Amino acid sequence: MKIKSVEFIKSVTSSSELTFTPWKPKPEVCFVGRSNVWKSSILNAIFESKSLVKTSSKPGHTKHANLFLLNKKYYFVDLPWYWFAKVSESQREKIDKIITDYIAHIWENIKKVVIILDAKVWPTEHDIDMFYFLSELQIPAVIVLNKVDKLKQSELAKAKKIAKEKFFWQTIVTYSAKTGKNHKELLNAIFHLLD
Numbered sequence: 001m002k003i004k005s006v007e008f009i010k011s012v013t014s015s016s017e018l019t020f021t022p023w024k025p026k027p028e029v030c031f032v033g034r035s036n037v038w039k040s041s042i043l044n045a046i047f048e049s050k051s052l053v054k055t056s057s058k059p060g061h062t063k064h065a066n067l068f069l070l071n072k073k074y075y076f077v078d079l080p081w082y083w084f085a086k087v088s089e090s091q092r093e094k095i096d097k098i099i100t101d102y103i104a105h106i107w108e109n110i111k112k113v114v115i116i117l118d119a120k121v122w123p124t125e126h127d128i129d130m131f132y133f134l135s136e137l138q139i140p141a142v143i144v145l146n147k148v149d150k151l152k153q154s155e156l157a158k159a160k161k162i163a164k165e166k167f168f169w170q171t172i173v174t175y176s177a178k179t180g181k182n183h184k185e186l187l188n189a190i191f192h193l194l195d
Contacts, residue, residue: 001191004071006047012065012102027194028075028109032099032130033116035081038146041177042116043068043078046187053078065102074194075109077102082126100133107137111194115167119145119159119174123166131167141170142189149176 033039043053053066066078079102080095103110113134117127134141143163148156156174163172171189175182 001187002071003046003048005069006049006052006076007069007072008052009067009069009075012067012098025106025109026069026073026075027111028077028106029190029194030077030079030103030110030113031116032079032082032113034118034124034126037081037116037118038177039078039081039116042144042146042175042186043076045177045180045183046076046190065098079103082130103134103137103139107139110139112140112142112190114142114144114190116144116146117163119148119151119156122159122162128166131170141167143167143170143172144186145172145174146177148174148181149179 031039031043040053044050047053047068047070052068064080068076068078070076079099082096082099103113115127115130115134117123131141145159145163148159151159160172160174171192173182173186173189175186
């Protein structure tokens with residue numbers, strides 16, 4: 001897939017805004033993950049940009065849904081992190097509601113959800129909950145094990161084995177946002193059968 005254009009459309013900061021979506025329906029790909037999995041860095045790599053998606057040294061920076069129009073054909077949606085311990089319970093609930101309401105509101109347009117995990121950390125109950133939520137809506141998922149540059153081969157093999165057990169019928173991609181390792185494989189997994 002050749003990236004010809006990427007345009008920022010808007011941010012959705014509350015679930016109530018979903019009723020007033022101004023965009024025409026197009027195939028959508030959503031990106032989710034816990035804090036500090038480098039989700040924004042992966043999106044910038046896909047967009048071939050260093051700064052289009054804002055990154056931060058402070059984990060849990062993304063607290064709303066950011067919509068981008070790719071090649072004037074697809075919406076790529078950077079959804080908030082779905083778990084960050086250093087916020088209040090009420091704020092976590094608000095953010096979780098934005099994610100679930102967004103996905104449930106337009107699930108017919110969503111062709112894939114990319115779940116990004118830190119390859120050094122085993123899938124948590126929050127990762128599994130997100131996976132089962134998508135399964136109930138019959139939305140395909142792509143599981144990305146990021147930060148593989150930090151793992152030994154034996155550790156990577158173990159991480160892949162665990163991911164296959166937890167997300168048994170989904171595509172799994174090992175990736176490094178830092179080095180770009182397996183970038184082509186990531187794009188192929190995202191764009192395969194997207195139309």
